[in-house]
Amino acid sequence: MKKRAAALLCLCVLALTGCAGRIELCLMAVCLGVDVGPEGVTLTVKCPDYTGSGREDPSGYLTLSASGPDWPRAVEALMAAAPAQLHFGQLREAVISRDSFAHLPAPRLLALIDRLPSVRSHAMAAVCPGTARKYIENAQPLIGKRLSKYLDITLQHSAREGSIPSTSLACALRDAGNGWRDPLLAWAAPGGEAGACALGAAGQITLLTAEETQLYHLIRGESQGWLLPWAGRYYGVTPHRAAHLSIEETGGRTTLVLRLPVTIVYSEYEEAPGPGAAAALEEAAAALLRRLQAGSCDALGYGCVAVRKYRTLQDWQGSDWPRRYREADVRVEAEARYRQQRLL
Amino acid sequence: MSRTETAVHDEKSSLRQRQRALHDQRRLMLALSAAGQLISFGSMYLLPAAANAAWQALLLQLLPTGALALLGAALRRTAPPGAAALPAYRAAAGVLALLFFSNMNVSFLSLVELTHVFFFPSVSRLLLALAAAGALGLGIPAADAAVPNAARMLRWFLAGAFLFCAATVLPTAETAYLFPLAGYGAGHTLRCAALTAGSVWATGAAAVLYPNAPGCPSLRGRLAPAAVILLAALMFFFCALVLPGPALAAPRGYAVRLQLLMEMSPNTLSWSLMLLAEMLLYLTAFAVCAHMLRRSLRLALRWRRAPLLPFALLCVPLALAGMSESEGLLTRLLPWRYPLAAAILAECLLCNLILKRKGKKA
Numbered sequence: 001m002k003k004r005a006a007a008l009l010c011l012c013v014l015a016l017t018g019c020a021g022r023i024e025l026c027l028m029a030v031c032l033g034v035d036v037g038p039e040g041v042t043l044t045v046k047c048p049d050y051t052g053s054g055r056e057d058p059s060g061y062l063t064l065s066a067s068g069p070d071w072p073r074a075v076e077a078l079m080a081a082a083p084a085q086l087h088f089g090q091l092r093e094a095v096i097s098r099d100s101f102a103h104l105p106a107p108r109l110l111a112l113i114d115r116l117p118s119v120r121s122h123a124m125a126a127v128c129p130g131t132a133r134k135y136i137e138n139a140q141p142l143i144g145k146r147l148s149k150y151l152d153i154t155l156q157h158s159a160r161e162g163s164i165p166s167t168s169l170a171c172a173l174r175d176a177g178n179g180w181r182d183p184l185l186a187w188a189a190p191g192g193e194a195g196a197c198a199l200g201a202a203g204q205i206t207l208l209t210a211e212e213t214q215l216y217h218l219i220r221g222e223s224q225g226w227l228l229p230w231a232g233r234y235y236g237v238t239p240h241r242a243a244h245l246s247i248e249e250t251g252g253r254t255t256l257v258l259r260l261p262v263t264i265v266y267s268e269y270e271e272a273p274g275p276g277a278a279a280a281l282e283e284a285a286a287a288l289l290r291r292l293q294a295g296s297c298d299a300l301g302y303g304c305v306a307v308r309k310y311r312t313l314q315d316w317q318g319s320d321w322p323r324r325y326r327e328a329d330v331r332v333e334a335e336a337r338y339r340q341q342r343l344l
Numbered sequence: 345m346s347r348t349e350t351a352v353h354d355e356k357s358s359l360r361q362r363q364r365a366l367h368d369q370r371r372l373m374l375a376l377s378a379a380g381q382l383i384s385f386g387s388m389y390l391l392p393a394a395a396n397a398a399w400q401a402l403l404l405q406l407l408p409t410g411a412l413a414l415l416g417a418a419l420r421r422t423a424p425p426g427a428a429a430l431p432a433y434r435a436a437a438g439v440l441a442l443l444f445f446s447n448m449n450v451s452f453l454s455l456v457e458l459t460h461v462f463f464f465p466s467v468s469r470l471l472l473a474l475a476a477a478g479a480l481g482l483g484i485p486a487a488d489a490a491v492p493n494a495a496r497m498l499r500w501f502l503a504g505a506f507l508f509c510a511a512t513v514l515p516t517a518e519t520a521y522l523f524p525l526a527g528y529g530a531g532h533t534l535r536c537a538a539l540t541a542g543s544v545w546a547t548g549a550a551a552v553l554y555p556n557a558p559g560c561p562s563l564r565g566r567l568a569p570a571a572v573i574l575l576a577a578l579m580f581f582f583c584a585l586v587l588p589g590p591a592l593a594a595p596r597g598y599a600v601r602l603q604l605l606m607e608m609s610p611n612t613l614s615w616s617l618m619l620l621a622e623m624l625l626y627l628t629a630f631a632v633c634a635h636m637l638r639r640s641l642r643l644a645l646r647w648r649r650a651p652l653l654p655f656a657l658l659c660v661p662l663a664l665a666g667m668s669e670s671e672g673l674l675t676r677l678l679p680w681r682y683p684l685a686a687a688i689l690a691e692c693l694l695c696n697l698i699l700k701r702k703g704k705k706a
Contacts, residue, residue, distance in 0.1 A: 115600065180518075301520070310523070314529065
């Protein structure tokens with residue numbers, strides 16, 4: 001027993017050798033950019049420069065980019081271009097250029113990113129205008145020195161505000177192409193403009209503004225609040241509970257019904273808003289739903305409701321849900337409560 | 345006089361208690377082996393097809409498990425004295441050794457795959473498989489009580505890990521993912537059930553391998569196998585709540601499927617616990633199968649000792665063949681194990697009844 005304990009203690013010594021682990025010698029990619037075009041695939045990564053030379057970037061980050069005629073060869077080229085082995089275990093953001101989806105379907109593209117060696121599936125999936133390469137090159141910590149920390153804080157803050165969706169790679173992969181629900185990815189504009197990018201079932205892309213994205217989060221019951229413009233004033237709207245989605249089928253017509261239980265907050269210096277405020281909210285929610293419908297993006301998950309009527313997956317796949325969703329009527333019923341906000 | 349009676353009585357009751365505890369341990373050991381195999385099969389075969397059919401198929405396992413347990417109990421009751429020495433029992437033990445070897449292969453395959461993907465991605469698979477086979481072949485102790493004791497200790501960790509994972513997974517759950525209830529149809533669910541039923545035969549095999557073990561009077565011991573399999577079924581139920589079946593239907597590797605499933609929960613601790621629990625379960629399942637293999641070989645060939653290392657090394661080729669080839673091979677072969685094991689137990693039962701009748705006539 002004593003010998004075994006001594007052997008165990010001796011083995012523990014191996015753990016005291018400092019940073020000799022293979023992973024710690026790898027280049028940890030913080031951001032990944034993906035551009036798919038007719039000429040091939042370009043992958044760009046930004047990772048901390050451990051060499052300490054600071055030649056590439058005074059902020060201490062290396063930007064590596066590689067192209068190939070297809071995905072595997074682009075990955076090979078990127079690995080070959082890196083001065084050390086690339087590791088995606090610390091990835092914070094995977095940015096895909098908007099035009100990429102025209103050349104490669106979203107489920108396939110997301111699956112390919114998720115198959116990168118040791119990729120962190122919690123990384124936020126985002127879409128950018130122009131090229132992702134340029135976006136990654138310009139990515140810099142505006143506050144502090146660490147890009148990973150900066151991205152963590154800014155992305156979390158925006159997601160908490162509801163101005164961007166906090167969809168991770170794994171969640172996007174789950175939702176893309178399964179017919180239950182479509183993913184809503186963050187919109188990464190170079191100027192810092194927030195919003196969302198709704199990926200349609202057939203590859204359509206619909207851009208949502210930051211306000212629309214906040215309204216989407218309000219409907220999902222995930223938002224802290226939304227500002228409702230009505231009669232020249234702004235009223236705070238908070239979700240009372242998560243919205244109730246249902247589908248009505250009457251005479252061959254499908255109607256998407258949204259019951260929205262919310263609390264409209266007004267200050268003690270104002271009068272209580274009338275039913276017109278609830279009607280304005282209904283209108284805004286209906287407009288958002290129609291925009292998502294036009295882009296064939298079921299981001300709210302009406303498919304989750306529709307699928308319950310089918311016994312087998314074959315029945316569900318034969319139901320032509322994407323077309324029915326696109327052509328369905330919309331009805332929004334806001335169940336508004338009014339509350340006066342008091343300072344004390 | 346009265347002192348002597350008390351001493352004998354104490355000795356008998358303590359012996360009974362020890363036998364009861366040992367029997368409880370054996371049942372638990374078999375249950376953990378079955379749960380390990382179920383999770384392994386579930387991860388590999390069922391989830392890619394339809395997650396919502398997976399837990400239904402696993403719930404269907406309770407029926408064959410119960411049937412095998414009843415068959416085993418009947419076999420134990422009717423076992424003639426010295427049953428292990430009978431040729432029928434020895435032949436049965438030989439076939440059971442082969443079946444336990446197939447279980448060892450599945451556990452080894454899962455272990456190597458997970459270790460390769462999550463711990464040592466840059467190490468070659470051959471080196472890893474050889475190292476794992478060597479470590480397991482030499483490291484698993486030969487003592488009869490070692491594996492049951494380890495299994496006994498593990499159960500609370502596993503139960504706690506499952507509960508924690510369930511608590512963290514449920515907030516991200518979507519009940520709609522359970523629909524359509526029949527997945528790809530009743531036929532597919534039944535095919536999945538037939539595939540996984542091949543791993544629960546171990547619950548009845550103890551009757552052949554431990555013919556003279558006393559009956560277990562405690563309800564807890566009797567329900568242990570069913571409870572652990574139910575736990576595995578519940579785990580898959582949570583998985584079905586988190587991911588829609590078609591999301592995993594794409595031809596992805598085993599580890600990627602598992603990773604996708606585990607990373608649906610934003611809680612890192614639950615992810616780590618899930619991985620740790622799976623690794624421990626595979627490890628226990630491997631150790632249990634190795635123990636049962638050696639025991640059945642001892643019974644079949646009257647070996648004094650059967651070394652584990654050659655059998656562990658024999659598991660290496662399947663782990664090297666790659667997951668898709670191994671999956672294809674195992675999917676074709678393994679469903680036949682359940683009817684084979686049931687036929688062996690039924691044959692032994694018949695043999696017992698014939699011997700009993702002959703004994704009565706004599």
